[in-house]
Amino acid sequence: MWNQFLGERSIDSRGSGPAWLAVYLALILVPLAVLLVGERPRGGGFLWDFALILGYAGLAMMGVQFALTARFKHATAPFGIDLIYYFHRFLAAAAFVLLLLHVLLLLWKYPDAVGKVDPRSAPGYMTLGWIAILAFAAIMLTSLMRKPLRIEYDRWRRLHVLLALLAVICAVLHVQGSGTYLEAPWKRLLWSGLALSWLLLAVWVRLIRPALLMRQPWRVVDVRQECERSWTLSLQPEHGEIFAYHPGQFAWLSLRASPFALREHPFSFSSSPTRPGNIEFTIKELGDFTRNIGQIKPGELAYVDGPYGAFGVDRHPRAEGFVFIAGGVGIAPLMSMLRALADRAEQRPLWLFYGNRDWRRVAFREEIEQLADNLSLTVVHVLGEPPADWQGETGYVDAAVLRRHLPAEYGALHYLVCGPEPMIRLAERSLAELGVPLKQLHSETFDIA
Amino acid sequence: MRERWARALAIATGVMVLLLSAAIAAVINTPSDEPAAAVVAVASEPDPLQITKGQAVYDENGCARCHSVAGKGSPRSPLDGVGSRLSRAETHDWVTGAESVQEELSPRAVNAKQRYTKLVEEQMAALLDYLGSLKE
Numbered sequence: 001m002w003n004q005f006l007g008e009r010s011i012d013s014r015g016s017g018p019a020w021l022a023v024y025l026a027l028i029l030v031p032l033a034v035l036l037v038g039e040r041p042r043g044g045g046f047l048w049d050f051a052l053i054l055g056y057a058g059l060a061m062m063g064v065q066f067a068l069t070a071r072f073k074h075a076t077a078p079f080g081i082d083l084i085y086y087f088h089r090f091l092a093a094a095a096f097v098l099l100l101l102h103v104l105l106l107l108w109k110y111p112d113a114v115g116k117v118d119p120r121s122a123p124g125y126m127t128l129g130w131i132a133i134l135a136f137a138a139i140m141l142t143s144l145m146r147k148p149l150r151i152e153y154d155r156w157r158r159l160h161v162l163l164a165l166l167a168v169i170c171a172v173l174h175v176q177g178s179g180t181y182l183e184a185p186w187k188r189l190l191w192s193g194l195a196l197s198w199l200l201l202a203v204w205v206r207l208i209r210p211a212l213l214m215r216q217p218w219r220v221v222d223v224r225q226e227c228e229r230s231w232t233l234s235l236q237p238e239h240g241e242i243f244a245y246h247p248g249q250f251a252w253l254s255l256r257a258s259p260f261a262l263r264e265h266p267f268s269f270s271s272s273p274t275r276p277g278n279i280e281f282t283i284k285e286l287g288d289f290t291r292n293i294g295q296i297k298p299g300e301l302a303y304v305d306g307p308y309g310a311f312g313v314d315r316h317p318r319a320e321g322f323v324f325i326a327g328g329v330g331i332a333p334l335m336s337m338l339r340a341l342a343d344r345a346e347q348r349p350l351w352l353f354y355g356n357r358d359w360r361r362v363a364f365r366e367e368i369e370q371l372a373d374n375l376s377l378t379v380v381h382v383l384g385e386p387p388a389d390w391q392g393e394t395g396y397v398d399a400a401v402l403r404r405h406l407p408a409e410y411g412a413l414h415y416l417v418c419g420p421e422p423m424i425r426l427a428e429r430s431l432a433e434l435g436v437p438l439k440q441l442h443s444e445t446f447d448i449a
Numbered sequence: 450m451r452e453r454w455a456r457a458l459a460i461a462t463g464v465m466v467l468l469l470s471a472a473i474a475a476v477i478n479t480p481s482d483e484p485a486a487a488v489v490a491v492a493s494e495p496d497p498l499q500i501t502k503g504q505a506v507y508d509e510n511g512c513a514r515c516h517s518v519a520g521k522g523s524p525r526s527p528l529d530g531v532g533s534r535l536s537r538a539e540t541h542d543w544v545t546g547a548e549s550v551q552e553e554l555s556p557r558a559v560n561a562k563q564r565y566t567k568l569v570e571e572q573m574a575a576l577l578d579y580l581g582s583l584k585e
Contacts, residue, residue: 029465032469110522
């Protein structure tokens with residue numbers, strides 16, 4: 001596990017979701033549909049044209065990947081960035097299947113048209129096509145098998161970016177070289193423009209945005225241990241003000257590395273925007289990046305790209321009350337919300353179900369008690385390995401635990417869940433069992449890598 | 450849950466794109482009303498050795514990337530029967546992308562055919578013999 005990120009799901013939270021879905025579909029389908037407009041090549045048989053068009057289709061889908069991972073705040077907000085990254089993975093797999101189909105159909109039915117693979121005798125555009133498919137295959141292999149192949153996350157990420165650029169550039173040149181359906185200059189221009197926009201997105205994400213972040217460094221002002229293996233880092237901007245953010249949002253954090261180094265990781269704010277002056281992240285020692293998080297010293301530089309995300313109470317102003325369900329360090333964004341709600345003198349009823357393996361790992365114990373005094377907050381600790389004298393809940397935050405502590409009108413409340421994936425799944429199943437409407441469930445998970 | 454949504458949306462996209470690709474291929478292959486090319490008279494049978502040599506020139510130059518013979522190669526521009534449809538001089542013009550045929554060729558095809566202008570006379574003769582042997 002490499003971070004404590006925080007994708008959020010809240011698909012109903014913004015009406016712009018369908019509009020962004022339409023934009024995404026248009027980005028894939030319109031470049032294909034234009035192949036039919038105006039002058040078309042003579043048909044070479046259904047299978048022949050189908051095989052060729054699959055290549056265009058796969059490339060259009062791969063190109064959209066650059067937009068999906070460009071962290072456009074407005075485009076990702078209605079869905080949650082974790083859903084976007086899951087989608088990025090599945091869409092890439094689907095696109096790769098189409099590209100593989102493109103290659104295999106041609107090799108199977110038209111091997112003579114494919115010709116020799118040897119780059120010394122094959123035309124350049126065909127060699128580029130082979131390089132592209134090999135690079136796409138390498139992306140799939142290293143992404144699906146990163147952990148078994150023991151590729152360290154940061155190294156994988158750099159490799160991923162390089163392979164993606166190589167694959168798409170070669171594929172675009174392959175299409176331009178073969179150009180079967182792009183004889184009309186305007187079609188060629190459109191596809192060239194499309195390819196250029198994908199590359200510009202990569203330039204924006206990998207060069208321009210890091211350059212902007214370099215100009216706005218932050219400094220670590222405090223590092224404190226919250227509980228066993230969990231640390232809170234407090235940061236202040238070197239120049240100017242802290243950006244506005246909502247409790248529950250997250251940012252990409254670079255520590256001991258330049259923003260260009262692709263060593264940034266997403267973490268939720270545990271601080272509240274109602275307490276200006278600094279931002280805080282509570283981070284658990286879990287993976288390659290976080291293992292030594294406690295060794296960060298005050299005074300060190302940091303780079304913060306944010307805020308992002310739509311997970312939080314501010315998205316649901318009409319909720320009758322909130323139920324927070326946290327697992328381990330998943331408490332971080334919920335602390336941000338609880339602190340904000342306390343500072344805003346929130347009157348609505350609140351519940352916090354906080355699951356941990358043992359009592360030593362329960363972060364913010366004292367502060368949560370204080371918050372319970374100031375808010376209408378019911379706190380339920382659930383321990384997996386409780387001490388012998390434990391009187392509270394044990395096991396997991398499941399339907400039985402929820403039922404024991406929630407009021408009869410629990411169906412009207414909104415539920416915000418943050419924790420590792422198994423915990424989220426259990427919470428989702430439990431809330432479904434209780435009949436809580438799906439639109440009132442908002443969750444955030446760790447480790448989407 | 451989110452993972453399932455993402456997977457469902459990706460699969461739906463893949464299926465939609467697959468269907469659109471099939472639809473485009475089907476539209477492109479809708480039969481047209483273009484009249485069949487006229488068949489021209491052919492003078493004499495070329496030497497079988499020349500035909501073999503010509504086939505080798507055809508293979509070496511990767512003609513099958515854009516053309517097919519007996520179902521082998523790109524089916525977009527089949528050359529089956531070209532020996533019955535075109536005279537030797539016309540075939541030469543098509544092979545080299547001469548000005549007289551450029552209007553009917555895409556710029557990409559004209560460009561691709563430039564390599565054939567560099568064939569030595571003997572290779573060109575063999576290639577034309579081979580193409581001439583492809584009768585209806």
